[in-house]
Amino acid sequence: xxxxxxxxxxxxxxxxxxxNLSDWNDQLATEMARVDGxxxxxxxxxxxxxxxxxxxxxxxxxxVRVLTKAVGKKLGKDKGTSKYLYELFPYGPAKQxxxxxxxxxxxxxx
Amino acid sequence: MADFETPAFKPYPxxxxxxxxxxxxxxxxxxxxxxxxxVGFPGELIDxxxxxxxxxxGELVDNSRALRVFLDSCVKCGACTDKxxxxxxxxxxxxxxxxxxxxxxxxxxxxxxxxxKYFPSLVGARDLGQEVLDExxxxxxxxxxxxxxxxxxxxxxxxxxxxxxxxxxxxxxGVGQKYCNEIIGKAxxxxxxxxxxxxxxxxxxxxLEEDIEEETGVTVRxxxxxxxxxxxxITPSADFFAExxxxxxxxxxxxxxxxxxxxxxxxxxxxxxxxxMFIGSYENMQVLARRIREAALELGVKxxxxxxxxxAWRVAYNFLDTLAGPFDFLDPAYPMPQHICEVTYxxxxxxxxxxxxxxxxxxxxxxxxxxxxxxxxxxxxxxGGQFVIPREVIKASCNHFVDMPADTIREATFCCGGGGGxxxxxxxxxxxxGSLPRMEALQQVVNDHEVTHMAAICAICKSQFSKxxxxxxxxxxxxxxxxxxxxxxIQLGGEH
Numbered sequence: 001x002x003x004x005x006x007x008x009x010x011x012x013x014x015x016x017x018x019x020n021l022s023d024w025n026d027q028l029a030t031e032m033a034r035v036d037g038x039x040x041x042x043x044x045x046x047x048x049x050x051x052x053x054x055x056x057x058x059x060x061x062x063x064v065r066v067l068t069k070a071v072g073k074k075l076g077k078d079k080g081t082s083k084y085l086y087e088l089f090p091y092g093p094a095k096q097x098x099x100x101x102x103x104x105x106x107x108x109x110x
Numbered sequence: 111m112a113d114f115e116t117p118a119f120k121p122y123p124x125x126x127x128x129x130x131x132x133x134x135x136x137x138x139x140x141x142x143x144x145x146x147x148x149v150g151f152p153g154e155l156i157d158x159x160x161x162x163x164x165x166x167x168g169e170l171v172d173n174s175r176a177l178r179v180f181l182d183s184c185v186k187c188g189a190c191t192d193k194x195x196x197x198x199x200x201x202x203x204x205x206x207x208x209x210x211x212x213x214x215x216x217x218x219x220x221x222x223x224x225x226x227k228y229f230p231s232l233v234g235a236r237d238l239g240q241e242v243l244d245e246x247x248x249x250x251x252x253x254x255x256x257x258x259x260x261x262x263x264x265x266x267x268x269x270x271x272x273x274x275x276x277x278x279x280x281x282x283x284g285v286g287q288k289y290c291n292e293i294i295g296k297a298x299x300x301x302x303x304x305x306x307x308x309x310x311x312x313x314x315x316x317x318l319e320e321d322i323e324e325e326t327g328v329t330v331r332x333x334x335x336x337x338x339x340x341x342x343x344i345t346p347s348a349d350f351f352a353e354x355x356x357x358x359x360x361x362x363x364x365x366x367x368x369x370x371x372x373x374x375x376x377x378x379x380x381x382x383x384x385x386x387m388f389i390g391s392y393e394n395m396q397v398l399a400r401r402i403r404e405a406a407l408e409l410g411v412k413x414x415x416x417x418x419x420x421x422a423w424r425v426a427y428n429f430l431d432t433l434a435g436p437f438d439f440l441d442p443a444y445p446m447p448q449h450i451c452e453v454t455y456x457x458x459x460x461x462x463x464x465x466x467x468x469x470x471x472x473x474x475x476x477x478x479x480x481x482x483x484x485x486x487x488x489x490x491x492x493x494g495g496q497f498v499i500p501r502e503v504i505k506a507s508c509n510h511f512v513d514m515p516a517d518t519i520r521e522a523t524f525c526c527g528g529g530g531g532x533x534x535x536x537x538x539x540x541x542x543x544g545s546l547p548r549m550e551a552l553q554q555v556v557n558d559h560e561v562t563h564m565a566a567i568c569a570i571c572k573s574q575f576s577k578x579x580x581x582x583x584x585x586x587x588x589x590x591x592x593x594x595x596x597x598x599x600i601q602l603g604g605e606h
Contacts (some may be wrong), residue, residue, distance in 0.1 A: 002572040014139050014288075057333065058310035063351040066317055082353055086586075092577075094352070095535070107293050107305030109355075109383060109419075109533060109569035 005031050015065070017105050024052075024102030032100050036091075040100065044088055046074055051101040060104050061098050114539040116581045117199055117546045119553055125192040127472065133202040137248045138536050141286040148295040149394055152284035159283035160238055164221050171222060177275055180267045181218045184211060190259040190267075195524045196252050198488025207259035207269045213245055214272050215217065237369045246287060250276040254530035255388065256481035258333040261521055274390030281389055284420040289534035290385045294394050300471035302347035302381035308334075311377050314350050314450045319335040320450070322360060328602040330367040332375065335409065339374035341366070342406050344382045344426070344447075345417025346569035354591045355572055358418050364600050365454050369462055373415070379405035382422035388531030392433075395425065395538055399433035408593050415448045418591060420480035420529065421567030423449060427487040449489050451567070454596060455499045458506050464601040470508035473563045476555050477501060477513070478548065478575070479523035480568035494520075500567050500592055504535070512559040518532075518551035527564070528574030541574060542581045549582040 001016065002009040005028055011019040016032060019023060029048060033040045040048070050070050054062045062070070064082055072080015085093035094106045143153025156162060171178040190207040192198065197205035204210060211232065219226030219235035226235030235243065255270035262322040279288065296305040306314075317333040320328045333339060343366075366373045379401040386395030406414055414437070417424050426447040431437060437446050445452065457463045477500060489495040497520045505511050518524050527545030555561040566572045566589055575589035 047122050058307065058313065060304065060306050060310045062310075062318075063314050063356065065321070065356050066314060068606040069317065069321075080167075103304075106304060106351065107289075107296060108306065108351070109346055109573050 003028065003031060013105075014037050015099075015105065021102055029100045030101065033083045036096075043075065043079075044097075044100070047071060047085065047088060048064070048101045049095065050074075051097055051103060055101070055103050059105055063093060064094060067093060095109070116542055117237070119550055119582075123198070123547060123550050126198065128203040129201040131374055132243075132247060133196075133200045133205065133250070133252060133540065136252060136328070136537065138251050138532070138534055138549070139288040140247075141288040141291040145288060145295060146284060146286045148360075149286075149291050149298070149391075151281045151286055151291070151439070153282045159243075163238060163243075163279050163283050166282045167218060167275070168222060170275045170278065171218065173277075173604070174271070175246065177271055179518075180271060181215050183265045184208060184215065185265070187264060189262050189264060191535065193259045193262045194253075195258070195527060195547045196254070196540065196544045199327070199527070199546035200540070204245075205252055207267075210253055210392060211251055211267065211269055211272050213242070214276050215250055217242060223374055224261070225381070228524055243283075243285065246276050247280060250280070251287060251532060251537070254481070254525045254532055254544070256521070256525035256526070257485045257525065258481065260523050262597045266351060270530070274387070276390075276469065277388070278390035281391065287389070287531065289530040289536070290389050294389070294391075294398070297383070297385070297399050298394075298557035299380050301376075301378050302384055304347040304351055306347055306380065308377035309351060311375075311380060317472045318356070318360060318363070326602055329368075330363050330602070332363050333373065334375050334597060335377050336372075336374035336515075337409050339372045339409060339411055341371055341413045341415050342379075342402075342411040343373055343375050343415050343417060343450075344379060344402055344422070346419040346422060346451075347380055348380045348569040348573060349417055350380075352569075352573055353576070354589060354594055355418075355569055355596060357594035358591025359593070361591065361597030361600070362417060362450050364597050364602060365457065365463065365593070366579075367449070368600060368602055369457050374409060374411070376405035376409060378408070382416055382426070383421040384422060384425045385531060387421055387425055395429070396433045399425065399430055402430070403432075403434040403437065406437070406477070407439065413444045413448060414440065414446060415450055415453055416475060417450050418567045418569065420482035420570060421502075424482040424486040434444070451499050451503050451592065452489050453501050454593070455490070458503065464604070465506050465596075465599045466601055467509045467599055469508060469598040470595050471510070472535070473508060473590075474510040474512065474559060474561045475504060475508055475590075476511070476561045476564050477519070477592075478526065478564050478566045478571055479519050480566065480571050481523060481525050481529055484521055484523045485569060504565055504595055507599040512555055512561060514551040514555050524548045524551065526568075526571040526574040527578065529568075529570050533570050533574055540578075542578050545574065545578045545582075549578075549584075552584070553582075563588050563590050565590050565591050565595060
C-alpha cells in the first residue's frame, strides 16, 4: 500500500503504517488522519510529538501509562487519563496515534 | 466502527441455524518474506508446496500419536457442533469443530489411509489443492485453540492440536500469519513480543515505582536484571505496556514487597507469552523457552514465577522442562514453574498478607476463566486448583464476587474470542462475533447480580475484552486484572 501526497508515494504496510520511518512529516500525518476521517488539532499534536520524542530515545512507543502521565503533566491532570486519549484517538491511542506519528504498530497481546 | 454487525443478545443463548460460507472472507494478513525467513520458514509459497505439505502432514502424524488418533477416531456424533464460540457467534458451519477438523482430516484420509487412497469419494477424502490451502488459511485462523470442544467430545478429540498442525504445515510451505510470526521474530531478537528494549523497560518500571510511591507513600521496587534475586518473574510484556495489565503488574510487585520476597524481571527474557505454540512450531517454542532458562542461570535465581498469561502458563506448566530443562539448579522446595496466583494464595493461606476487601467495594466482580489455564494446566496441589486459586485470591481482595453461569466457566469456559494468535485488528469481525457467548454470560450476571467488572487472568483476554466490550454496550474498563484487585486491597507497610 502507499499514501500519495504532493506527487510523492510513501510506502505503508497493509494497515497504513509507514514502512520507512524517515518518510514522516507533519503533512503526511495530517493526510493519514484525513483518510481515516479525522482532523488533527493541537491536542493530537501534543500526543504525536511526545510519541516521536519518546521513540527517538527508546526505539519503541511509550506504554499507555507513560503516555497518560506525560499528557497529564503537559495538559493538566484531567487529561492524563486513557479515557481522554481514547477520545482523541478512538481506535486506541497506542495504535492510531503511533500510525499518525509514523511509528510502527505496537505488537503483542495489546 | 467496522462494516459488520455485532451479534444481538438473545433472551437465552441459542444455537444458530447454519449459514454456509459467511466467514469464508475472514483471513489474517499473510506474513511477508522477511518475517517468515526470520523464524525459519520459506518467505512465500514454494513451488513444490503440495508435496512438502503432504510430507509434513505425514511427519506430524508419525510423530504425534495423539494427532493420528484425533484424525482417525471421529464418529460424527455431533456433540461438538454447538460448543465453539466462533460457530455460535458466526453461524458458519465450518466453525463447528467437527467440520474444522474435517478440512484437515479429508486431506489426511486421501494420502494416509488405504480407503482414502483408493476410494476417496466414499470416505470424504480430497486432494490437496490451492482451494484447500486457502480454506485452511481462513478457517484454521478461526480457531483459538481453546479446546472447549474437546471437553464435550466423547473421544476427547482436540481440535487445537489439529489447528496447530495445519498452521505448521502452512508455515512450512511459506504461508504464515503476519501477526504471530512477526511477534515470534521480535521476541527472539529483543526478548519480548512488543519489541521493548532494555532502556525502555527500565524507564517504564521506574515510572511505575514512582506511581506506587505517589499513591501509597511506600517505596515498592520493580527490579530489573537484579543478579542474586530469589525469584525471576516471567510475565507477558503487555503487563509493561497496556491497561488493565499494568495494574496487575503493580499488584505482583506489592505482593512480593509485602511478603519480603526478593525478585527481578529479566530484560533478556521479558516475555511469558510463547506464540510458537499457536503456530504449532516446536522449534520456535523452544527458542523462546530457552531464553527463560538462560536468564534464570545468568541472574542466579532460585525460583521462576509466571504472571497472568493464559497460554504462557500452559507452555510453562506442561512443556518448560521438556523444552528447555533441566531446571535442577532451582530450589526444589518450590514448584517449577509457579504461578503468581499460587504465590499470592499461599501467602493468604498463611495470613502473611493483610487485605482490606472494602478497597474494591465499588465493584461487583466475576471471573473469566482463561482457556489455557482452565483446560490445559493446573494450579496448586489439588484437582481444580486452577479454578479455586484465582477465585480465592479474588475473594480475599473484594466483598462482592459472583460466578457467571456454570456452563460458561471453569472447564466449560468460553474463549474471550481473541486467543490462539487471533488477537489482531485484521480479525476484528471474528473477535467480536466469537466473544458473543462470553458477552451473553456476562450480561446475565450484570442483569441478575449487578456485576460491574470482569476479572481476567490472561493478557490476551484483557486486551480482547478492552477492545470488544464496547461493541456489546459495555465500557472498555469493565475488565480488570486479578492482581489489580489484590493491588487495591493489599495493606502495605507494617511487619513483613
